[in-house]
Amino acid sequence: MLRMQNIAKRYGATLALEHVDLEVAAGEVMALLGENGAGKSTLVKILSGLEHPDAGSIEVNGAVRAIASPGQAKAMGISYVAQELSVIGCLSVAENVLLGDTTIGVFRSQSRLARLARPYLERVGLGYIDALRPAESFSVAERQLIEIARLLSRKTRIAILDEPTATLSETEIDRVKAAVRALAAEGCAVVYVTHRLGEVFELAGRATIIRNGRSFPAVATSSVTVDQLIEMMLGRRLDQMFPERRGGGGDELLVIKDCLCPGLTAPISLTLRKGEMIGFAGQIGSGANAILKMMAGLLPIQQGSISLHGKPFTPSSAHASIAAQIAFCSDDRKRDGIFAARNLFENLTAPTIDGISRLGVIDRTREAVRARGIAQQFDIDVNKLGRLAGNLSGGNQQKVALGKWIGLDPSILMVEEPTRGVDVGARAEIYRHLRRQTDAGLSVLFSSSDTHEVHGLADRVGTFFRGRLIDLAPASTMTVESMTRAITHPDLAA
Amino acid sequence: MIPPSLSVSLRQHLSRDAGQWPAFIVMIGVLALFIIAGAATPSFLTFGNALVIVRAASMTGIVAVGMSVITLSGNLFALSAASLGAFLAVIFAIVTASLGLAAGVVAVIVVAIAAGGLQGVAVVITGNPIIATLAFGAAFRGLASILSSNGVLRINGAAAIWIGTGRPLGVPTQSWAFLILTVFAWFLIRRTSLGRRVILTGASRDAAHASGIGVDGVICTALVIMSLMVAVVALFTVCQFSEARANLFSGYDFDYIAAVLVGGIALRGGEGSPLQAALGAILISLLENLMLLNGFSAGLRIAIVGLVVVAATGTFHVLGRKHR
Secondary structure, three states, X not given: OEEEEEEEEEEOOEEEEEEEEEEEOOOOEEEEEOOOOOOHHHHHHHHOOOOOOOEEEEEEOOEEEOOOOHHHHHHOOEEEEOOOOOOOOOOEHHHHHOOOOOOOOOOOOHHHHHXXXXXXXXXXXXXXXXXXXXXXXXXXXXXXXXXXXXXXHOOOOEEEEEOOOOOOOHXXXXXXXXXXXXXXXXXXXXXXXXXXXXXXXHHOOEEEEEEOOEEOOOEEHHHOOHHHHHHHHHOOOOOOOOOOOOOOOOOEEEEEEEEEOOOOOOOEEEEEEOOOEEEEEOOOOOOOOHHHHHHOOOOOXXXXXXEEOOEEOOOOOHHHHHHOOEEEEOOOHHHHHOOOOOEHHHHHHHHHOHHHEEOOEEOHHXXXXXXXXXXXXXXXXXXXXXXXXXXXXXXXXXXXXXHOOHHHOOOEEEEEOOOOOOOHHHHHHHHHHHHXXXXXXXXXXXXXXXXXHHHHHOOEEEEEEOOEEEEEEEHHHOOHHHHHHHHHOHHHHO | OOOOOHHHHHHHHHHHHHHOHHHHHHHHHHXXXXXHHHHXXXXXXXXXXXXXXXXXXXXXXXXXXXXXXXXXXXXXXXXXXXXXXXXHHHHHHHHHHHHOHHHHHHHHHHHHHHHHHHHHHHHHHHOOHHHHHHHHHXXXXXXXXXXXXXXXXXXXXXXXXXXXXXXXXXXXXXXXXXXXXXXHHHXXXXXXXXXXXXXHHHHOXXXXXXXXXXHHHHHHHHHHHHHHHHHHHHHHHHHHHOEEOOXXXXXXXXXXXXXXXXXXXXXOOOOOOHHHHHHHHHHHHHHHHHHHHOOOXXXXXXXXXXXXXXXXXXHHHHHHHHHO
């Protein structure tokens, strides 16, 4: 169905793609893997007509074609679903499914559109929804499925899905996977970009790996292991994903007693020790991050008491929490984790402007020393501190978003989804940095929808289901399976 | 606490200011215009004319420098500047006429801080700087009209006249004020912790809030700084003409905004420096002067300045996109 050969693309001095081949057959799901910056997105842009290759040929259905524009790509049956969904919130589900369909005619009553959209919705497992309701009233996962229904309605022959499951929880992911299978079953060639290597094996027959702008011949997923895939992506062995635990547990630092806040349905009590790392696992909406947000002063505390360093503490505002040296790193890095248009000196010192100033005037030497100190701790290239944060890779941005808090000398660092949008190599690095901080006496609370991450990284693990803390126990007493059961069907776990 | 490698840190100190390219473009534009104009217009390249240009730019420039702080904080513009100027001018004239110059100056400063703070609160609450300041502008103009009973308020006194017309070292007081306030605002934004907070708030309000920066306070402060700059201009203008009227500065808001735009300060906030607004004001003044010397009609001059603003904004936008 699709054959791209010898594709090369240069942006100024940087060679984004050097030599890439990609072949996908009709009805096949081809995983496209690679680290951030390897060239995946450039390849995808070329395929969807947003960029033009400098060299190479593209064959669609056996004929050599040039894809000059996104409109032309669409005419050839190529559809691209970006991470930022293009579902229009104020339009009805039916209108979204049939968006841009010019064959329906001018008279488009809502009920007729709903009737036409129905079969497509059913095929992606959305048969139960009211197609007349606006799309914005549905969850992210459902909107993702609406987008796939649109691909079906367009008789898409080549579909490119860019990390469709990045922000979804496990059960939602299963629904998206089913929809992707339905798409392939219709004879569509699917290019599936993902960072979640687990789903590669369940979904894709073959995988194409890109490293530094060069592709490897596609490998059958049945003949490789996860470690081999990672090795091909990184070009080296990843010795260890998760760092050694040193058995955290100094004095009691934070005691939360019978606390309730929006997002929780049952009160929570827990104790965090100095140098300890507690991870909360739960699907999105399970309340796993609620305690974090409450401690950060972003959610009101409705009941219960908190003591910090043995003294009562009320996180009444973000400011109050920061003043108490509690740092919070949200899961939305682009929105509030970094200052994309400013350099790393300014990013890394943002929470501690007063600490680098004398009488209200910024001391540039102090600023440079502090930024360099953080950069060294987090393996950020000190010669790149003058760069804008927005120009860094996802992994480096996450290091900046986390690292900036170290300057505050926090007693508790709270992180939501510590490795969202971070590729596998940088992920291991971030785990190592977090562990190094707890070894130095910092306490860490984090929440994640990635059960493996929580199990592998935390000293103690909490599982959340529908706003309840199901279990809080040392990670060594849990397995990934028992945790997965606890966050999906806790009643069966007993 | 000396960095391990001084050479690296020095290089970083230098390279981190490399993002100032719009300022350089404006400066090159100013120079190019100077050379073209100098060659084509005989009376242009004289010290006297240079003073005329800077003097003409001064009153607009001071407000534009204040305006740029608001733009940098991510709040576009205050559309109340001209009306606030008239309001402050009327207050200055009334208080000076009855209680003396010193009292007049104090009154203007106090009212300016209050007016800036109130507008800041309104901008924070509404989340819309344009609408909030537009409404305040109407209120200020109305108050100026009431307080002056729509008449001309006169002031007298040697000190006031010197402030308005004095020329220390041969340069008008207004131009000194422009120079000093530009350097002050540049230092404030680039080198102080308050300036850093303004820039970071403009770069990302959410990230600034998450980093513990009191963004609401920062926005109010930006409005207060701008109001104080307006107060300075109101003071100089009343002293220069020895009178105040409620219709002072009418229609000047565009000039202030034009200077910020021609200076290439990013509208999304968080990028640029007040120096650029000052250069923008000088560039426009230069252009006006050139057209005046060449006998262009008033209508043509306004149209050309308008087109220059459109061209500059478009160019910076395209360049800014490329830059990323």
